[in-house]
Amino acid sequence: MVSPIYPIRSLIKFKAKSQLIANYIGQDVTIFVNRQGKDPISQPIRPAEPSQPAGAGEPTAPRRDPEGCLLNEAFDEALFREITATSFHPNQHPELYQPCLSAHDAAEIEDQIATEIIQTYGQIQQSKKSELVQRLNSLL
DSSP states (O other): OOOOOOOHHHHHHHHHHHHHHHHHHTTTTEEEOOOSSSSOOEEEEEEOTTOOOOOSOOOSSSOOOSSHHHHHSSSSSHHHHHHHHHHSTTTTOOGGSOBBBBHHHHHHHHHHHHHHHHHHHHHHHHHHOOHHHHHHHHHO
């Protein structure tokens, strides 16, 4: 008997966060994935092109501390957690909780949802930079 194949939520988060970090630092990030029953893979994550939504802020000249480490404000972990929690809700993406016919189908769902998380994060970060949003926030 073959066990059912489901999309892996932790892998979706890992891919999305890796892409957002690659976008922010403007450099490739290599991820290593070892899926059950498959050979481990190494996959480079390339930063988004400037014409595409960058997701995690400006893709050039990230802010760094004197030791060269990225500053904490570069990645909004709380925002990322909220977006993933919403994306993983059964009403938002019921396909996450249904068995797939193949590992390929599961991987497609994982990629689709990771892309959605990246785009949502980028849109929210862009709206935070809006002059109107900043003025409204200052009024609060």
